[in-house]
Amino acid sequence: MNTIPMSYYLVLSAVMFTLGAIGxxxxxxxxxxxxxxxxxxxxANLTFVAFSNAFGNANGQIFVFFVMVVAxxxxxxxxxxxxxxxxxxxxxxIDLMNTLKN
Amino acid sequence: MENATTTLYFHLVPLVVFLPLxxxxxxxxxxxxxxxxxxxxxxxxxxxxxxxxxxxxMVSLRSNQEAVVVPFAEWIRVGGLAVDWAFRVDTLSVxxxxxxxxxxxxxxxxxxxxxxxxxxxxxxxSRFTRFFVYLNLFIAxxxxxxxxxxxxxxxxxxxxxxxxxYLLIGFWFEKGKDxxxxxxxxxxxxxxxxxxxxxxxxxxxxxxxxxxxLSFSELAHVSAPVGLLGTLVVAGIGLFLLLAVTGKSAQxxxxxxxxxxxxxxxxxxxxxxxxxxxxxGVYLVARSAPLFALSPVGxxxxxxxxxxxxxxAATIAVGQYDxxxxxxxSTISQLGFMVAAVGMxxxxxxxFHLVTHAFFKxxxxxxxxxxxxxxxxxxxxxPHADHHAEFDPQDMRNMGGLxxxxxxxxxxxxxxxxxxxxxxxxxxxxxxxxxxxYAFGKNTVMFVMLLLAAFFTxxxxxxxxxxxxxxxxxxxxxxxxxxxxxxxxxxxxxxxxLSLVGGALNLPHVETLGKWLEHTIEGLHPAEFNWLVxxxxxxxxxxxxxxxxxxxxxxxxxxGQNDPVKKWLGPLFTAFERKWWxxxxxxxxxxxxxxxxxxxxAEPVDQKLIDGIANGLGRMTGWFSRGIGVLQNGLVRSxxxxxxxxxAAILGYLILR
Numbered sequence: 175m176n177t178i179p180m181s182y183y184l185v186l187s188a189v190m191f192t193l194g195a196i197g198x199x200x201x202x203x204x205x206x207x208x209x210x211x212x213x214x215x216x217x218a219n220l221t222f223v224a225f226s227n228a229f230g231n232a233n234g235q236i237f238v239f240f241v242m243v244v245a246x247x248x249x250x251x252x253x254x255x256x257x258x259x260x261x262x263x264x265x266x267x268i269d270l271m272n273t274l275k276n
Numbered sequence: 277m278e279n280a281t282t283t284l285y286f287h288l289v290p291l292v293v294f295l296p297l298x299x300x301x302x303x304x305x306x307x308x309x310x311x312x313x314x315x316x317x318x319x320x321x322x323x324x325x326x327x328x329x330x331x332x333x334m335v336s337l338r339s340n341q342e343a344v345v346v347p348f349a350e351w352i353r354v355g356g357l358a359v360d361w362a363f364r365v366d367t368l369s370v371x372x373x374x375x376x377x378x379x380x381x382x383x384x385x386x387x388x389x390x391x392x393x394x395x396x397x398x399x400x401x402s403r404f405t406r407f408f409v410y411l412n413l414f415i416a417x418x419x420x421x422x423x424x425x426x427x428x429x430x431x432x433x434x435x436x437x438x439x440x441x442y443l444l445i446g447f448w449f450e451k452g453k454d455x456x457x458x459x460x461x462x463x464x465x466x467x468x469x470x471x472x473x474x475x476x477x478x479x480x481x482x483x484x485x486x487x488x489x490l491s492f493s494e495l496a497h498v499s500a501p502v503g504l505l506g507t508l509v510v511a512g513i514g515l516f517l518l519l520a521v522t523g524k525s526a527q528x529x530x531x532x533x534x535x536x537x538x539x540x541x542x543x544x545x546x547x548x549x550x551x552x553x554x555x556x557g558v559y560l561v562a563r564s565a566p567l568f569a570l571s572p573v574g575x576x577x578x579x580x581x582x583x584x585x586x587x588x589a590a591t592i593a594v595g596q597y598d599x600x601x602x603x604x605x606s607t608i609s610q611l612g613f614m615v616a617a618v619g620m621x622x623x624x625x626x627x628f629h630l631v632t633h634a635f636f637k638x639x640x641x642x643x644x645x646x647x648x649x650x651x652x653x654x655x656x657x658x659p660h661a662d663h664h665a666e667f668d669p670q671d672m673r674n675m676g677g678l679x680x681x682x683x684x685x686x687x688x689x690x691x692x693x694x695x696x697x698x699x700x701x702x703x704x705x706x707x708x709x710x711x712x713x714y715a716f717g718k719n720t721v722m723f724v725m726l727l728l729a730a731f732f733t734x735x736x737x738x739x740x741x742x743x744x745x746x747x748x749x750x751x752x753x754x755x756x757x758x759x760x761x762x763x764x765x766x767x768x769x770x771x772x773x774l775s776l777v778g779g780a781l782n783l784p785h786v787e788t789l790g791k792w793l794e795h796t797i798e799g800l801h802p803a804e805f806n807w808l809v810x811x812x813x814x815x816x817x818x819x820x821x822x823x824x825x826x827x828x829x830x831x832x833x834x835x836g837q838n839d840p841v842k843k844w845l846g847p848l849f850t851a852f853e854r855k856w857w858x859x860x861x862x863x864x865x866x867x868x869x870x871x872x873x874x875x876x877x878a879e880p881v882d883q884k885l886i887d888g889i890a891n892g893l894g895r896m897t898g899w900f901s902r903g904i905g906v907l908q909n910g911l912v913r914s915x916x917x918x919x920x921x922x923x924a925a926i927l928g929y930l931i932l933r
Contacts, residue, residue, distance in 0.1 A: 199917050272910025 183224035191217035285336035307405035316388035319408035327377035362425035372422035389763035414440035472523015479516035514574015525557025542645030579619030586612030590732035595852030632703035654756030703778030738824020747832030
């Protein structure tokens with residue numbers, strides 16, 4: 175039953191994390207950026223769970239719950255900000271939000 | 277019982293300082309409301325009351341001739357230094373008090389009349405009271421100077437009179453050449469005096485170092501220290517005190533401020549720059565007699581400086597045209613006589629000449645002020661005069677023939693001039709003769725130089741009298757001149773009387789002043805009256821006057837004419853006229869290099885270097901922050917990239933370590 179090797183999980187996690195990071199950096203739509211962030215979170219979660227399973231220790235699984243809760247809160251705050259910004263600027267292009275530069 | 281009353285008088289001594297201060301405060305607070313006469317009267321009364329106190333002190337001293345120290349307040353107690361406010365009543369200080377307050381009171385009274393005109397000529401009536409406030413402050417400060425018990429307290433008065441001198445030279449500070457002339461003259465006097473004050477300070481430090489005290493009573497009986505260092509210190513004390521004297525008493529090389537100080541109103545020239553303040557140096561030497569007795573270096577230097585100054589200034593006075601400048605150089609020259617006398621150890625002769633000089637030089641200055649106002653009156657009431665053109669009421673070339681118009685002034689002026697020239701039996705004859713006689717036995721070179729100075733003195737006074745009072749008036753102003761009111765002429769008459777009989781203070785073989793001062797200054801030699809010297813100095817005086825008559829009296833000076841002596845002396849007279857180029861030499865040697873150095877320090881060093889460093893630091897910070905400000909570009913994605921790169925770098929380091 176337990177035949178999938180450890181390295182498979184880790185490679186999948188690395189690929190997901192890299193895709194998320196690239197998404198955050200190259201996309202200008204904050205909604206997509208949030209989705210990319212979720213991808214990165216879940217890559218990390220996958221690693222936690224894989225190691226937890228491999229070592230027979232529940233700590234990694236508990237940590238995953240924490241990550242999910244924090245991610246949910248973060249998205250709530252982030253989405254609220256995006257709505258507020260859209261109301262004043264009529265745009266949510268992330269590159270136009272640069273009034274604090276220099 | 278008698279002792280009780282006399283001690284009572286000694287305790288009055290703080291009043292000589294406080295009475296003038298009371299006058300000052302009254303005038304300061306309500307003087308403007310009181311009006312001119314009341315304000316001037318209060319000031320004169322304050323000074324007169326100080327004179328009365330000084331007289332009481334003199335009476336007390338006649339029965340108890342030893343010095344009395346009246347403690348007043350604790351002042352400085354630091355480590356080994358203990359200096360208190362204490363007044364010293366002895367024959368020397370009381371002599372000075374009498375001169376300062378006596379002559380000072382007469383000048384106060386004269387000034388009521390003089391300033392009445394002066395504030396109108398200068399178009400600022402509000403300064404009348406201010407003048408008397410300054411005068412009273414001066415009297416108070418001078419009293420502190422002469423009644424002090426320690427060098428430090430003397431120094432307070434020394435600086436105080438310097439301040440008053442500055443304030444009064446610059447009394448019309450917005451007037452004078454280019455509107456800054458008077459202010460510059462005041463500044464020059466103050467700064468030149470600072471050089472002398474430096475000498476006073478260093479001398480005080482050395483006295484404290486060597487003897488551990490600054491009190492005159494304790495210093496009166498010190499003995500000469502042994503060893504090379506002690507000898508050097510004692511010689512140094514004498515030389516630095518001499519520097520102080522050259523500053524305050526306008527001796528070579530620091531005399532340059534006194535002629536410029538004539539920018540002040542004439543009563544100031546009479547009081548401060550002839551009769552009292554400038555004699556403070558002579559007083560200081562007399563007061564420091566015990567210290568000067570310890571080393572021959574100091575007294576020698578003092579005597580030479582005095583002699584050289586006496587001759588040097590007398591020659592300059594010959595070539596001057598400004599009535600007050602002649603008197604100014606004459607004052608420097610006479611101060612030279614006094615300084616030479618005290619340097620030679622003839623303290624009585626020096627103090628005697630100080631007193632008589634206070635009488636006749638105050639008289640001459642006040643009469644000169646009377647002449648100036650008479651001529652100015654003539655100028656202002658001349659219907660043909662161009663009142664916008666430059667007219668100098670002090671230039672003797674604009675005068676002439678005033679004898680008929682100003683009879684009292686002429687008479688008193690001639691008395692003063694004869695006294696100054698040293699004609700027997702006027703005051704100046706006795707005092708000057710005593711100095712010359714002292715030099716006769718001691719140093720032939722000094723004797724000849726002093727005689728030569730006495731000759732020039734008689735000559736320039738004769739020149740001045742004939743130029744101003746005789747011949748024909750050379751301008752309309754001289755024709756229109758008139759005599760001044762009694763309030764100005766009465767003090768003149770009193771001073772003329774004193775100049776006539778002042779010699780009686782210390783007649784040969786009677787020695788009133790000599791016996792009086794004996795109680796304060798130890799080791800005085802009685803002055804020997806020498807008929808030969810008296811004859812020579814009288815002959816010199818008459819030769820000078822005759823020479824003056826030959827050049828200036830025989831033929832009246834014509835308008836626009838050159839000085840008749842110029843033909844005879846040629847370039848030498850030009851040197852007299854141009855004051856031996858001393859101002860120019862000082863300017864080239866000291867002032868210009870100093871200004872150049874200041875210019876270098878101001879422009880390239882301060883503006884470029886110092887400011888460059890400060891501004892450069894600011895600019896660099898600006899550049900640097902603008903440089904790293906580029907990183908904060910406002911693009912969230914680029915921040916994310918940087919964070920990612922950072923994490924990758926740290927992880928890479930940890931893995932590859």
